[in-house]
Amino acid sequence: MQISAVTAALSADLVALGSLGDEATAEVAQRLSIAMTAPISARLVELLGQVAAELDSTLTRGRVEVRLVGGDAELVLVDDEDIEPVGETPAADSDADARISLRLPSPLKVRIEAAATSAGISVNAYIVRALQRPQHHQQPGHRRLTGYGRS
Amino acid sequence: MRSEVFETSGEVRLQVSIKSGRVELSTHDRPAVEVEVSAPSNPSYADQIKIEHIARTGRDDVRVTLPDVGALGFLSGQHRHEVDVVVRLPRGSALDLSTASAPVEAAGRYGSVRASSASGDVHLEAVGGELSAQTASGAVSVESVGGPAKIRTAAGDVSVGSAAAALVVMTASGQLQAGTVHGAQLRSASGDQSVDNAVCGNLELTTSSGDVRVGIARGSGVHVDATTVSGDLQSDIDLDGEPGESNPAEPNQVDLKVRTVSGDVRIRRGAELVTS
Numbered sequence: 001m002q003i004s005a006v007t008a009a010l011s012a013d014l015v016a017l018g019s020l021g022d023e024a025t026a027e028v029a030q031r032l033s034i035a036m037t038a039p040i041s042a043r044l045v046e047l048l049g050q051v052a053a054e055l056d057s058t059l060t061r062g063r064v065e066v067r068l069v070g071g072d073a074e075l076v077l078v079d080d081e082d083i084e085p086v087g088e089t090p091a092a093d094s095d096a097d098a099r100i101s102l103r104l105p106s107p108l109k110v111r112i113e114a115a116a117t118s119a120g121i122s123v124n125a126y127i128v129r130a131l132q133r134p135q136h137h138q139q140p141g142h143r144r145l146t147g148y149g150r151s
Numbered sequence: 152m153r154s155e156v157f158e159t160s161g162e163v164r165l166q167v168s169i170k171s172g173r174v175e176l177s178t179h180d181r182p183a184v185e186v187e188v189s190a191p192s193n194p195s196y197a198d199q200i201k202i203e204h205i206a207r208t209g210r211d212d213v214r215v216t217l218p219d220v221g222a223l224g225f226l227s228g229q230h231r232h233e234v235d236v237v238v239r240l241p242r243g244s245a246l247d248l249s250t251a252s253a254p255v256e257a258a259g260r261y262g263s264v265r266a267s268s269a270s271g272d273v274h275l276e277a278v279g280g281e282l283s284a285q286t287a288s289g290a291v292s293v294e295s296v297g298g299p300a301k302i303r304t305a306a307g308d309v310s311v312g313s314a315a316a317a318l319v320v321m322t323a324s325g326q327l328q329a330g331t332v333h334g335a336q337l338r339s340a341s342g343d344q345s346v347d348n349a350v351c352g353n354l355e356l357t358t359s360s361g362d363v364r365v366g367i368a369r370g371s372g373v374h375v376d377a378t379t380v381s382g383d384l385q386s387d388i389d390l391d392g393e394p395g396e397s398n399p400a401e402p403n404q405v406d407l408k409v410r411t412v413s414g415d416v417r418i419r420r421g422a423e424l425v426t427s
Contacts, residue, residue, distance in 0.1 A: 043305065046323040049340030049359050057338075057357045057410050063380060065412075066359075145377040147390025151367035151420045 001048070003072050007040045048073050102127075152189040153197050157204040159184055159211040162262075163244035168216040169200070170232040170251040178242040178259025184213045187237040197234055213240070243279060254289070263298065266291075272307070290325070308342075317352070326361075331368070331422075343414070348421035349373075351403040359412045366421030367405055377409035377416045386418040 011033035018029020045066065052064040052075060062079040104112075116126035159182045167174050172190070184204070190196035205212040215236050245262040248255055254271040257264075263280030266273045272290045275282070281298040284291045286307045293300070294312040302309050302320045309320050310328045318335040320327050327337050327344045334352025337344050343361040346354065350368045367373045367388060375390055409416050 043323070046305070046340055050321070050323050050338070053338060053340055053357050053359045053410070053412075056359075056412070057355070057408075063412065143379050143382075143384050145384040145386060145390070145416070145418075146375055147386075148372065148374050148392045149386070149388040149390040150372045150392060151369050151388055 001073050001075070003041050003044050006044060007037045010040055011037060045073055048075060051075065152187055152194075153200070153202070154188075155186045155202050155204075157184045157186075157206075157211070157213060158182060159213075159241065160206070161209040161211050163211045163213065163241050164247065165238060165240055165244055166212065166214040166216065166247040167236055167238070168214075168249040169234055169236060169253055170217055172232070172234040172236065172253045174248060174250060174253055174255045174257075175235070175237045176246070176255075176257040176259070177239050178244065178261065179239050180242060182241055183239075184211070184241070184244075185239040186213065186215055188215065188234055189237075190234045192233055196232070199232070200234055200236075213238075245280070248273075349405045349407070351405055353406045353408070355408045357410045358414050360414055361411070362414045363409050363411060363416045365407060365409070365416075365418050367407075367418065368403065368421040371403040371405050371421075373405045373407055373418070375407050375409075375418060377407070377418070379409075379411045379414065379416055381413045382411050382415040384416045387420060388418055 014029050014033040014036070018026045045068070048066045052066050055064040062077055065076045065078055067074050067076050112126060113123055116123045119126055121129070163184060165176070165184065186202055188197045188200045188202065199217060201214065201216050201218060203214045205214070215238065217232055217234070242260050243262050246257065246264045246266065248264075248266040250268045250271045252270045253268070255266060255268065255273045257275045260277040260279060261275070263282070264275060264278045265283045266275070267285045268289045269287045270289050271286070273284055273286060273292070275293045277294060278296040278300070279298070282293065282296045282300040282302070284293075284302045286304045288306045289304065290308040290310070291302050291304060292310040296311065296313070296318070297315045299316045300311065300314055300318045302311070304322045304325045306324045307322065308326045308328070309322060311318060311320070311330065311332075313331040314329065314335065315333060318329065318332055320329075320335070321338045322342050323340045325339065325342045327339055327342055329335060329337070329346045331348040331350060332346055332352075332354065333350050334354065335346065335349070336353075336355045337346070337357070339358045339361050341360045342358065343363070344356050344358055345364040346356070347366045348368045349365060350371055354365065356363050356365065362382070373388060375386065377384055407418070
């Protein structure tokens with residue numbers, strides 16, 4: 001992004017607008033055009049930060065960064081390494097010898113069955129894998145906190 | 152000082168549009184709008200202000216406006232447009248306010264409110280209806296808002312005491328502070344965000360470098376999904392619970408989604424349960 005080109009164009013607009021007035025106005029506009037260059041580029045960078053934050057919130061993975069290169073800025077899409085859980089490989093059904101009879105809400109059961117099917121594993125293996133996953137993912141570089149609680 | 156009193160019979164809508172000076176509003180229980188315009192630096196400046204009353208069936212429009220001075224007028228001396236506008240109007244009136252550098256102070260209870268300003272701060276006591284506020288560097292503070300609220304600033308801080316309906320706030324570098332909310336979407340680039348007491352609804356907080364603090368109202372459940380790239384994540388509320396089936400006796404659940412890049416996130420217990 002050519003931030004310097006935008007500030008230069010805005011300065012030129014301001015000087016042109018000022019020249020429509022009297023001599024004093026023209027001079028004020030001339031001075032303002034110089035003084036405003038830095039604040040305008042700072043505001044533009046702020047705006048880019050806001051753009052990045054808005055884009056970020058729509059991404060399911062990766063993030064958007066604003067990088068400053070010389071006087072100009074660029075928006076960069078950074079694709080994070082896979083945010084797969086750091087859990088152990090799921091124990092195969094045959095390794096599991098303990099047993100719990102589990103009561104759960106039926107809509108949740110339906111969701112688990114659907115998720116297990118789409119993951120291509122048994123419902124039992126899916127639940128074991130989910131339980132082995134740490135509740136609070138704390139990975140360097142990208143952290144996530146999920147869960148349900150009551151205040 | 153110029154002073155006018157208009158008797159009103161319908162719903163009142165006040166429009167104020169000035170550049171600099173100040174706007175001071177308050178409500179009363181009489182069906183009348185009292186307008187005072189003065190210019191402390193030079194009394195003649197008050198003469199450029201247009202004061203109008205347009206009465207229609209069921210509706211009274213009162214307008215206090217500075218005719219367009221244009222960009223050159225602005226450059227050639229803004230102080231020429233400096234006027235103080237003081238208005239007392241019926242409780243529940245609608246407001247449409249626009250200023251450049253003039254701060255707005257509105258005490259009392261209003262209907263729907265639209266306010267815009269460049270550098271002037273906007274303070275509203277109670278807004279019963281919808282709120283839409285926009286500033287560049289001016290701060291926006293609202294003690295309570297009953298309808299949906301949308302607030303945008305570039306650098307101005309935003310503070311909302313309590314919002315009964317959906318609240319949307321966007322700012323680049325302003326700080327965002329909200330008290331009791333029933334669903335909110337807060338976005339900032341570098342400003343910190345703080346919500347004291349989220350009761351229910353979707354709460355979406357997004358910031359690049361700002362810190363986020365969220366309080367969940369006592370008795371409310373919370374479903375958390377918070378991510379950060381380099382910030383810290385912390386919750387005083389135990390998040391190992393199982394989301395229950397929706398229970399009519401406990402309808403309050405907050406769906407909290409937080410996204411930060413370098414900002415820290417802290418989730419804690421809010422104030423006592425607030426009934427909506």
